[in-house]
Amino acid sequence: MARIMIYGANGYTGRLASEHAKTLDIPLILAGRSEAAIAHVAASLNAPHRVFDLAGPSRTVSVLKDENIKVLLNCAGPFALTAEPLIAACIEAGVHYLDISAELGSYQLALDRAGAAEKANVMLLPGCGGSVAMLGCLAAHAVRNIQSPTRIDIALRVAGPMSRGSVASAAGSSMAGVKCLQRLDNALLPWSQQDGGSKESAGGQFDFDNGDGLVSCFPLTLPDLITVGKSTGVANIRTFACVGGPGAMSFPDEGKIIKDGPTAEEREASPYHAAVTVTDADGGIGRAVLHTVNGYTFTAMASVEAARRVLAGEVKAGFQTPAMLFGKNFVETIAGSRLVDIETVGKLD
Numbered sequence: 001m002a003r004i005m006i007y008g009a010n011g012y013t014g015r016l017a018s019e020h021a022k023t024l025d026i027p028l029i030l031a032g033r034s035e036a037a038i039a040h041v042a043a044s045l046n047a048p049h050r051v052f053d054l055a056g057p058s059r060t061v062s063v064l065k066d067e068n069i070k071v072l073l074n075c076a077g078p079f080a081l082t083a084e085p086l087i088a089a090c091i092e093a094g095v096h097y098l099d100i101s102a103e104l105g106s107y108q109l110a111l112d113r114a115g116a117a118e119k120a121n122v123m124l125l126p127g128c129g130g131s132v133a134m135l136g137c138l139a140a141h142a143v144r145n146i147q148s149p150t151r152i153d154i155a156l157r158v159a160g161p162m163s164r165g166s167v168a169s170a171a172g173s174s175m176a177g178v179k180c181l182q183r184l185d186n187a188l189l190p191w192s193q194q195d196g197g198s199k200e201s202a203g204g205q206f207d208f209d210n211g212d213g214l215v216s217c218f219p220l221t222l223p224d225l226i227t228v229g230k231s232t233g234v235a236n237i238r239t240f241a242c243v244g245g246p247g248a249m250s251f252p253d254e255g256k257i258i259k260d261g262p263t264a265e266e267r268e269a270s271p272y273h274a275a276v277t278v279t280d281a282d283g284g285i286g287r288a289v290l291h292t293v294n295g296y297t298f299t300a301m302a303s304v305e306a307a308r309r310v311l312a313g314e315v316k317a318g319f320q321t322p323a324m325l326f327g328k329n330f331v332e333t334i335a336g337s338r339l340v341d342i343e344t345v346g347k348l349d
Contacts, residue, residue, distance in 0.1 A: 003027040004307045005069045007086065008076025009049075010037035012163040012261035013100060016300035017075055017129075018045060026308055029067055032076065054082060060089035073128070073307045074099035077166075079106045083126070087113055091120050096310050098128040100303050104181075107226040110319045118318035123310065125320050127223060129303030131156050131274075134290055135224045135239075136231055136323035137331035138276050141339045142288040143232050144328070148281040152228060155206045155217045155240035160270030160294055163261030181221045183229050183237035191219060204240045208273040209289040209340060217242040227321040234278075267294035271336070287342035290331060301334050 009030035032038040042049035079101035090097040217240035274290040
């Protein structure tokens with residue numbers, strides 16, 4: 001029987017995903033680098049497991065083939081360390097690769113390996129859960145009412161504590177760097193005075209339709225610069241973020257002990273919201289929002305749903321995005337998520 005492998009199942013989000021997958025009775029095997037950690041999670045879920053690091057490509061390929069893996073869901077960050085060896089192994093073994101990365105480098109890597117993946121009839125679907133699925137579906141929803149979209153400004157409002165893995169992943173990614181990027185004429189370029197202002201002065205105002213009115217958001221380099229561009233064909237994209245709600249997400253002080261991740265109660269009290277503004281060639285605009293559950297809850301549920309559907313045969317070889325593969329309504333298959341149109345208006349004075 002063909003199976004799904006969750007690599008990094010002992011991490012915070014990996015455990016949530018594994019627990020959710022088990023409730024759906026999906027053919028599943030858990031994997032990771034630590035025998036003790038993976039064995040503990042596997043025992044709690046009564047699931048089989050394998051232990052292997054990513055130092056030897058041939059070993060990874062052998063495990064994937066021996067266990068009859070059809071879909072690999074990578075939950076092991078930082079993805080700068082795990083995406084490349086796992087993508088390479090998946091292409092060689094004929095296994096579809098999915099992950100939950102929010103690191104720009106994972107998507108640049110998927111672009112680079114898209115040709116090899118397509119030749120091997122393998123799909124690369126980074127960001128099958130999390131902000132990439134959220135924002136990609138929201139953008140696809142909004143552009144459908146705009147005849148000639150030329151710019152997308154999209155923002156994610158996050159809430160609640162960060163997990164230890166998210167802190168490590170963000171600290172090692174381009175999001176933590178000094179250079180903030182935008183998509184300008186289909187190229188990823190730094191913010192500048194000539195094309196919209198500096199990172200510091202380019203804050204966007206978004207209404208998330210949650211009763212707070214207009215909220216100031218800061219520019220942030222998100223992988224949606226690549227994925228939203230790919231799925232919508234819009235050449236100019238800017239990504240923003242803001243934090244809000246109880247226990248607002250933030251980087252912990254240096255030296256502070258970081259807990260594993262938010263509790264179920266903290267996740268329940270910290271829903272996410274997203275907002276998008278689409279501008280057309282004549283200056284008309286369309287706005288829409290997404291209301292959804294906490295990001296960790298969403299990521300676990302969406303990534304497993306994506307893996308389940310890929311295992312069932314919803315596949316297109318090469319580099320894909322959730323919105324392209326499953327359609328804009330994929331986000332609404334996750335309980336507690338809904339897309340809302342705010343307005344579509346003509347050219348503003």
